[in-house]
Every structure is written in C-alpha cells, then in structure tokens.
Amino acid sequence: MHNGDALPSAVTVIEVGPRDGFQMEKTFIPTAAKVAVINEMLEAGLREIEVTSFVSPRAVPQLADAAEVLAAIDRPEGAMFTALVPNAKGAERAVAARIGAMITILSASETHNRKNVNRAVEDSLKGCEAIVEIAGQAGIPVHGAIATAFGCPFEGEIAFHRIVSIAKRYATLGIHRVGLGDTTGMATPRLVRERVRALQDALPDISITLHFHNTRGVGLVNVMAGLDEGITRYDSSIAGLGGCPFAAGATGNICTEDLIFMLDECGIETGIDLERLIGVANHVQEIIGRSLPGQLMKAGPRLRTHQTEAVATAHG
C-alpha cells in the first residue's frame, strides 16, 4: 500500500447513472422521472451528479431533454451538476442550461475513439479547445475524461505513457481534473496503481477521478486500489445502471449503493445516507423495469436483522 494503513478520511462519490446509465435505455424515460430521481439523489446526500449529455438529440434521443432536466432539478447549496459535452454546439447548450462543469471525453485508444466519435484522438483533442474556450468565457470548469484508460476492447493493452501524454495535453488546455475511464472493465489493482502513480509523478497538480466498471467483478477492488493511492474521487451509477456495450448481459458501472456501503464500512466519509440511497435505487429499478446489478438493494443494509421465525436455512 502506498499510504501505509491510511485510507482517505473522506471521498467524493460522483453519481453518473442519469447520464451513463439512462443513455443506454432504449425506451424514453420521462423527463419528470429523471428529475425525480436526481432530486432523490440530492436528498440522499449526493452532491456531484453527471446529469445528462449535450450530444446530438438525434444520436442519443434518450438525453434530448438535457436542458429541461437541468432547468427542473433542485439546486441545493453545494450541489455540482456536470454533463458530457462533445463539441462547441454542446458547450453552448450546456452554458445556457447552467451546467456546473463540462466533461469532455476522448479515448486513449485510437480504434475506440474512431468507433466512438469517428475521429482521431488528435482531432478530439483539437475539438476540446473550442469547448474550453466557450466554458472559460462562461466561467465554467472543464473536466477531461480518458476512456479505455485501462485497456481497449479492440486494441488490448493501452500503455500508461499514452494516458500520461493525453493528461499533459489536457493540462495544456487548462484541464487539470482528469477522469480515467475503465470503459469495458479491464482495470486491475496493478494497473490502477501504475497509472495513478505515473500521472501524479508527471502532473503533481492533477486531480484524478476514477471511473470503474464491474464487468469482470473487480470494480470495488479497483476502488480499494485507488483509495490506497489516496484518490478521493470515484464515479459510480445508482443500482449499477448501465451495461457494457461489448458484452451482452455484462455489468457496466460500479454500483453507487454498494460503493457507499464499502466506504462506510472502511470508515470513509461520503455524506450520503445509505438507507435513502437504497430507496432511490429501488425507484430507478421500478422505472427501468428490470432487475439491476446492485447488491445492497437486494440484500439490504448489513445490520438489518431477520425475525428468527421467518427463515429456514440450508446447512452452511
């Protein structure tokens, strides 16, 4: 462990379900339902939420109501709302919608970037310049996400210096908060350690957000590896909403309630009420209409005891 026995005392959990989860749903979720869920998340104590994406409504009809969602949600003190912004037009829409921070995304893998946005990584980086300029004029910060930061489903391994070099380019543009996206669940504790250390060595002022998927079952193990390195910002999705585009039936984002449970049990402050958050997860599952991957929502809190007369057990 990098930091001896000391894990961070507090962590920011960034809820990405309303963007990264909802965008994968084929049936349109009514704007009022989206707003209700986001407001419930705020009531449960979440303070940073990726609420939507200002992509083309034709490309992602599910998020065509980005501006309406941002206009309707509660805005309690300390709440930060972010959205994905793919280009200058999106940035202008985001400014008009009073976004708290814009998130640009590009892939560490050339092949994945071309598949995802039909451009070379270099062209994506150039596209960021326009976004940064529009955001800067409006006084809005920009965060830079790097997809396939732990491996690419087309190219395989991604060298860590590739991540460092993109983060340096982001820094040149004035983007110092960088997210490492484990797009298809290829992260491992060793890769987390290696990439975090390399980034911190190259860019001492960088603020790193880790975005893990549970596609291969080790999403929360990777969070522990990040905590060991002192990282205090983690993306997750309510109820584990959002799949993996490369494996039918496979899990996507790590689940927010399960993450909060683990952090609680490690004595790490998040400011989030787990019981209330489980309620939100159940509400989201009702809206989506199928069973979602979250475990806490099925098992309940750790110390919710049963009546002794209620259950017959197997041996062991």
Place this chain on the structure above:
Amino acid sequence: MHNGDALPSAVTVIEVGPRDGFQMEKTFIPTAAKVAVINEMLEAGLREIEVTSFVSPRAVPQLADAAEVLAAIDRPEGAMFTALVPNAKGAERAVAARIGAMITILSASETHNRKNVNRAVEDSLKGCEAIVEIAGQAGIPVHGAIATAFGCPFEGEIAFHRIVSIAKRYATLGIHRVGLGDTTGMATPRLVRERVRALQDALPDISITLHFHNTRGVGLVNVMAGLDEGITRYDSSIAGLGGCPFAAGATGNICTEDLIFMLDECGIETGIDLERLIGVANHVQEIIGRSLPGQLMKAGPRLRTHQTEAVATAHG
C-alpha cells in the same frame, strides 16, 4: 497493509459449488452431471473441491448421491476432496466413500446455529468429538468451519472473541484448519483484518480458510483484505452458484472464475486455467438453466479483443 506490498505468491482456491451451490437447487441434478462438472474442474486445475455433504438424504435430497459422486469422479494426484459431515453417521458414510477431509460446521451465533441444526453451539461442539474420533481412526483430517463468523442475520454483530473461543475449542479437539464463513455477506475488510489477527495471535499454528459471500458486493474486496493478512486459502463457487437464504435474489458465494481472474491479475499463482474454468462455469449454467452471477463468464477474459467492425458504442 499488514505485509507491506507483499501479497502471497500462491493461493489455494477451494471450489465449494458442488456442495454449497448444488444443495440449494430444488430440481435434482443427475449424478452423472455432477461428476462431469467435478472432473472438468479437475481438468481446469482445481485441486481442492468440496464435493458433497453427508447430511441426511431426507434433509437434503439433492446430495443423497454423495457416495456415488465420490465413487465416480477422477482422482488425479494431488486432488483433495472434502465433504460436509454433520454427525457420526455422516462421518461413517464419508469414510466409506474415501473422503479426503471432513468438514464440520457450527455457527458463531447461537440463534443461527439453532435455526440451522436445531442445537446449541455447545452441543454442536460435543457432536464434533464423535466425528473427530471416527475420522482419526481412518486417518482422515477434519476441518472446522465457523458460520456467521462476520455477523449474524438474526443477532447482528458477532464479537471476534466468540470466533477465537470456538477456534480454541476446535484446537482442543485436534482441529487446526479453521474456516471463517461469511454466511450472509456481512464481512468487511475491517472485520477480516480484526478476526484474522485475533485468531493468529491466539492460535499461532492455525490454518485459516476464508469463505466469503458477495451478497453486498464486497466479496472480492474481502479476499484482498485476507491476502493483505497473508491468508492463502479461499472458498469460492463456480459461476457464483448458490444464493443467500435470507434475501431472495441476492448473491451467495463469491465466484471462482472472478476470483481466479483477480488473483491472476495480482500475480498470485493458483495453478488454474481461467479459460477452461470459464468453460466449466458455462456448463454449470446450462445444467442449472438460469443466469448465474459470475461476471467473467459474461464478459470473457480481459484481453479477448473484438473485431472493430462488430460493435457500435455509446459515448463514453
């Protein structure tokens, strides 16, 4: 971390699916299918398998074929087959079936023990004496399992000195290999650390096996905590077979393939071929006839890359 950066270099993964998983299935699984699955596990490199239980065939009809299974499976060199043994009668059946080691089980929680075997813990301990005697005469080792070792669904928290005191009683009986069972998924990294250290302090010669459930999503996180403490024996179940008797739809045992993936990626030797094991998991899923919790079996190995023309992705 207890051991600095040093994780164990090798780990024994004990497959419990044929007992702990199959026993929960309502439809009888043909003996030949059980034998085929166990043989495939051996071919994939597993060398310690909890194959069945010598409980009353009336209580658990699914495992009424215990002796037939043990008579039919391959017995490659180095393979160790274990079975749950609840009483003297079971011990005699196990000896006749050429079991490699017997597993006794009792619960750290009085309430859970009464629900599970309708006896006080003290009476369960007394029952172990007869098992140990029969096993000893046959030259067969006995392992002692402690259920609800990290919390009880009826009583809530279980004090760690309770675990230590049961382990000491086991030691008095000549049982020095002890398993801590996380029966309903209440283990946390802190509890793992605390219990392992207390046991090792009280009983320096103890061999500890950790048996985690993924009921609250942190099963593999708890394995990492065990590895940090130098523990080298872990139970798991192929495909994550086996549920939680206290929460419908909740996950039970951690999944063997997912565990092997994590250990592989941490550079820890297990002697198991992950690709072959995924094949076994898929076979088990076919036999069971419903989707099982394992993640690797859905996502595939980490570096199985896709053809670039095959997939369209969402943004991020």
